[in-house]
Amino acid sequence: MNPSSVIEIKNVSYRYDRDNVLENIQLSVPKGAFLGLVGPNGSGKSTLLKLILGLLKVKEGEILLFGTPQKNFKNWDRIGFVSQKANSFNTGFPATVYEVVASGLTKKLGLFRLPGSKEKQAIKAAVAAVGMEQFLTRNIGELSGGQQQRVFIARAIVSKPDILILDEPTVGVDSKNVESFYEMLSYLNKKMGITLLLVTHDIGIISDKVTHVACLNKYLHFHGSMKQFETLNEDDLSALYGHGIHLLDHHHDHQEADI
């Protein structure tokens, strides 16, 4: 086991009923990396995330979190998660930015404990890290999609996790703000030392920000640093995806059509 890996996925396969969603995945997220996990819709990205987060049970293979087998893992506050669904929460909810970010400390504080001055500092620091300090007392519903997503990132980093997992975080972000959004992520990665695992279907947009890339489409087609990835040309890339879809047919010739 490589001690500098935050997440280590070994030979993981997963199926819903008869459909194989993931086949023999090997993936490691090195400490300090900004890893972009790319794949088209339906490629099993979300399933892999759910497996990592323990929302689905790993039945084949093994996932190690900070070197600990996932089923024995207890320090969930070391892992921050920002879901795609953060965009579809109840926008009418009367909570301020401060209250939303404070809710990220719920698990870390434990039952019956109220946030003290140390926690209040941490909340303000997390809000500042995502550039939202002037909105502390605004209701979350009054903010734009991109601003809301920043608040959810602040909620995820307020408990000072070692890794932040983001599932398509720019879904509700204006295209003109996407660039500054990724710059903020880069800042978290480089300046605050948070390892990032970013799941997206769009490699183009993140290519100059990430340090590592993994391409997923049921199988893991590529896994390496951005430098290695850049040596691949367009044909290689489409071959990766095309090949994956081709393989899918082979394994399911008893079914009429997949997906």
Add this chain to the structure above:
Amino acid sequence: MIEAIGQYEFLQNAFLTGMIIGVIAPLLGAFIVVRRLSLIADALSHVTLAGIAAGLYFGQTFTFLAWLNPMYSGMVFSVIGSLFIERLRTVYKHYQELAIPIILSGGIGIGVIFISLADGFNTDLFSYLFGSVSAVSREDLWLICIVSVVVMATVYLLYKELFLLSFDEEHAKASGIPAKSIHFIFIILVALVIAASMRIVGVLLVSALMTLPVAASMRMAKGFKQTIAYSVLFGEIAVITGLISAFYLDLAPGGTIVVASILILLLVIAAKKFVKAG
């Protein structure tokens, strides 16, 4: 009025009970409204009615049960009803709201059976339906005090868990807090508060005291703590003005309290419009 309260114990009971209910009903109501569970309060209040009717019937039929305060049986039914709702919500995963009409009609059905068995409506039952200024006993007051202490202590201690569960249930579950147990405790608190509020606002209007002050509060509050604070403030104003007018005009307080809540709500909406336009 104040003179009368000093003079008559029943008025003291009613006002103290009312002021306590004015705090705890909107307090839980704030969580209920933001979680879009307003109708659960309605369903549980009808189950409580069944419990109260059962208590009245058994107390009148079996002399050895004559001591039974119908509020106890109301609470027991309400808590059992809340457990059923949770169970049904997991049975009908994709039709969670279906639990509400099932429990609501079940509550009325059982209630009506006991009411018929007990030989129809009497004034006692009327006071449970619409509240009463004169029917609150010292015993009721003590029971409501205990319930309110339990409710306020629990909400204080579990505030951040309840907030997270209300704001983002999925995240609450993913972050590893005992979301199920917290929700379970919450729904039992709701059941208790509904049974406790019954004496003042009555079974048919309990949910109004849990939702209307919150509806008004949400129009103007910044943040959730402020939402709770304004809700409690509006709840208190509604209960006190409602009880006073009920006393002087000889009306059922359930009606006056709810009308007062609606007036507050309309005022807040109008004021908000006015501020925006100005």
